[in-house]
Amino acid sequence: xxxxxxxxxxxxxxxxxxxxxxxxxxxxxxxxxxxxxxxxxxxxxxxxxxxxxxxxxxxxxxxxxxxxxxxxxxxxxxxxxxxxxxxxxxxxxxxxxxxxxxxxxxxxxxxxxxxxxxxxxxxxxxxxxxxxxxxxxxxxxxxxxxxxxxxxxxxxxxxxxxxxxxxxxxxxxxxxxxxxxxxxxxxxxxxxxxxxxxxxxxxxxxxxxxxxxxxxxxxxxxxxxxxxxxxxxxxxxxxxxxxxxxxxxxxxxxxxxxxxxxxxxxxxxxxxxxxxxxxxxxxxxxxxx
Ligand code: AMP
Numbered sequence: 696x697x698x699x700x701x702x703x704x705x706x707x708x709x710x711x712x713x714x715x716x717x718x719x720x721x722x723x724x725x726x727x728x729x730x731x732x733x734x735x736x737x738x739x740x741x742x743x744x745x746x747x748x749x750x751x752x753x754x755x756x757x758x759x760x761x762x763x764x765x766x767x768x769x770x771x772x773x774x775x776x777x778x779x780x781x782x783x784x785x786x787x788x789x790x791x792x793x794x795x796x797x798x799x800x801x802x803x804x805x806x807x808x809x810x811x812x813x814x815x816x817x818x819x820x821x822x823x824x825x826x827x828x829x830x831x832x833x834x835x836x837x838x839x840x841x842x843x844x845x846x847x848x849x850x851x852x853x854x855x856x857x858x859x860x861x862x863x864x865x866x867x868x869x870x871x872x873x874x875x876x877x878x879x880x881x882x883x884x885x886x887x888x889x890x891x892x893x894x895x896x897x898x899x900x901x902x903x904x905x906x907x908x909x910x911x912x913x914x915x916x917x918x919x920x921x922x923x924x925x926x927x928x929x930x931x932x933x934x935x936x937x938x939x940x941x942x943x944x945x946x947x948x949x950x951x952x953x954x955x956x957x958x959x960x961x962x963x964x965x966x967x968x969x970x971x972x973x974x975x976x977x978x979x980x981x982x983x984x
Contacts, residue, residue: 697773697787700893701795701836708837716788717742717913724727725749726766726884727775730874735776737871739784746837747776749789754802766887767793770967778779788837796831797881802828802887807857808928810946814939814961815850815972826851827858834864836872841867843876847881849959850946871974875901881973893967900964904975907938907960911977916940916950918975919960928966937962952979 698704699901712718719742727749750774756762757889763833776787792800802824805811811823817881832874834842859866874882878898894908903926911919920938927935939948944956952958958977963970 696782696785699788699790699794700789701790701832704786705836707786708746712744716744718837718839719745719842720748720813720833720837720842721745722748722842722844724751724765724884725772726768726887727772728874728882728884728886730845730847730882732779734774734871735780737842737869739780741841741869742839744784744786745780746786746788746839747772748833748837749787750795752795752825752826752829752831753792754796755822757819757937764888766884780822795829803831805858805861807854807951810850810854810857812855813850813941813946813948814937815848822881823851823854824852825975826933830855830858831862834859834862834866838864839866841869843869843871845872846870846974847873847883847972849943849961853944853946858927872926880971883971885969885971888969893969894930896932897964897966897971899933900962900971900973901975903927904960904962906975908975908977911940911958911960912979912981916952916958923960923962932966934965936965938962943976 719738721738723731735745735747751765751767753762776785800864802821804824805827807823816823844855846852856868859868876882876894878895879901880894880897903923907923910922923938927933939961940958941948941961943959949958959974960977961974963972
């Protein structure tokens with residue numbers, strides 16, 4: 696089933712999603728790839744029915760050009776979904792801006808306990824208020840039991856957990872692992888803007904994360920971050936915007952480790968004018984492989 700209006704979607708869900716069913720939700724901005732599909736497969740392992748939204752949300756873009764350049768191909772997306780999933784369990788919602796926002800797209804303001812002020816939030820003011828606004832709208836219309844998000848956007852995942860704590864609905868937020876291209880680049884709709892050679896070259900980002908995670912086992916945070924910067928200094932085409940090691944629950948950048956906290960390395964790099972984002976969990980334990 697496909698819907699463009701939230702009122703007809705709500706009416707359908709009220710009529711067809713009986714209390715014995717479970718409803719999953721995967722929000723996307725389209726230009727679907729295997730990373731999105733993996734979230735949907737996981738959702739359908741947990742839930743009998745799934746709503747997938749396809750909507751490029753204007754209020755989470757601080758840069759108008761970035762919004763305009765964002766890849767859009769609704770027909771290809773719908774075809775891909777219909778190829779991979781059973782029509783009985785899949786509900787696609789692709790509204791236009793007016794259906795969501797009325798005449799004036801505007802973000803609400805949220806208190807995310809500082810989770811939104813670092814990394815992606817520090818460099819993109821208002822971004823997470825836009826993410827919160829669209830998800831609050833979707834959660835309210837769809838009322839899912841569970842919603843699925845990629846760890847590729849780990850900061851977003853933690854902020855959504857915080858958002859859901861503030862909402863009246865009881866929605867379980869499920870984090871899903873990062874899907875990668877053959878050479879290691881985290882899959883992303885933005886990768887479409889890279890040449891084939893650049894996609895391969897960008898595999899270096901994941902390589903740098905794994906080298907850093909190995910280094911971190913026997914070294915401190917300062918030394919690990921210095922090593923990451925040196926790795927990028929040797930890459931003429933890859934421009935490192937930031938490398939941060941942060942506490943996974945507070946997302947605050949850390950300069951030393953505490954035994955009770957978990958840490959993650961977050962990296963943003965630019966290649967051919969495309970902004971690429973990735974992260975990896977860190978541990979002092981030796982890996983088993
Ligand atoms: P987007 O369409 O980029 O807004 O992403 C929609 C959802 O897909 C978000 O929860 C993303 O974190 C997730 N996602 C995007 N790329 C990947 C990936 N490579 N692996 C896993 N999840 C992803």
